[in-house]
Amino acid sequence: MTVQPLSRRYRAIFISDLHLGTRGCRADFLADFLRRTDCQSLYLVGDIVDGWRLKRSWYWDETHDEVLRLILAKAKNGTEVTYIPGNHDELFRAWMPMEFAGVKLRAHAEHTTADGRRLLIMHGDEFDSVVRYARFLAVLGDWAYTAALVVNRWFNAARRRLGYPYWSLSQWLKRQVKEAVKAIDRFERALAQEARRRGFDGVVCGHIHHAEMREVDGILYLNDGDWVESCTALVEHMDGRLELIDWAALNRLSHWRDQPAQRALPAAA
Known part of the structure; x- marks a missing residue:
């Protein structure tokens, strides 16, 4: 992984679907991102720890520990950290609302941008009919997804040895399935x-x-992605501009550039 020398400060950072506790978690990219960014508010938008996987088999390494240390350090140093559990870390929902080590545990949150836009923050599994009404199918899908991630890991190990950059096989597969696009x-x-x-x-x-x-009937829809496949985060700049950052793409470059692999929405007029 190429280490970039610069750091960035944002008004807010939103990350989700880290899936700590799984071999597919790109904790190396995530730790690098957390070390080299700072913010006033950090929102952890669900599936931070993968309780489903940890119940079946334990996997945890020092990089996973480093991610937690970096998050707690931000809370200790004044960043407002809000944790909104998802379906894979739903065990924490029984404890809401509460605060531990400076981290606020909430079912959902509200964030107002610098230019006055009010954003609802939630994981989103409440609106996934498979998770809500057919948990067995959701778990079955989780097994299939895990298998794809294993193939993806070996595939990218081979690409790395051949000098090729990281490429997400599972993301490509999902884009090919019309029903997935409709869902x-x-x-x-x-x-x-x-x-x-x-x-x-x-x-x-x-x-x-x-x-x-994107806008959906006049409402901003902002999905911050994940740290298993795409390694993306949503950030708010100091002027209220919202931007998706692709950290894996940034690390494919030898130098930091102003506009690499990023999508942005301007601040409100």
């Missing part, structure tokens, strides 16, 4: 409708491992 669209519209119903200007979520930022 993503239904999910995005459901989240946008919920934000509208509650009187928000937009929604920030995770859950489906598909980073996106």
Whole structure:
């Protein structure tokens, strides 16, 4: 992994779907991102720890520890850290609301950007019909997804030895399946409708491992992606501008550039 010398400070950072406790978690990229960014507010938007996987088999290494240390250090040093559990770390939902080590545990949160836009923050599994109504199918899908990640890991190990950059096999497979594309669209519209119903200007979520930022019927839909496949984060700049950062793509470059592999929405007029 190429280490970049510069660091960036943001008004807010949103990350989700870390899946700590799984071999697929790119804790190396994530730790690097946390070390070289700073923010006033950090939102952990669900599936931070993968309780489903840890129940079946234990996997945890020093890089996973480093990620937790970096998050807790940010809370200790004044960053407002809010943790919104998802379906894979749903065991923490029984403890809400509470605060531990400076981290606020909440079912959902609200964030107001520097330019006055109100954003609803939630993991999003509440609007995934497979997770809500067919948990067995969700677990079965989790097994299949894990198998794809294993193939992806070996595939990229071979690419690395041959001098090729990281490439997400599972992301490519998902894009090829029309039904998956339709499901993503239904999910995005459901989240946008919920934000509208509650009187928000937009929604920030995770859950489906598909980073996106777009308007859905006048509502901002912002998905911060994941740290298993795409290694993406949503950030708010000091002027309220929202941007998706692809950390894996940044680390494929030998030098930091101003606009690499990023998508942005301007600050409100």
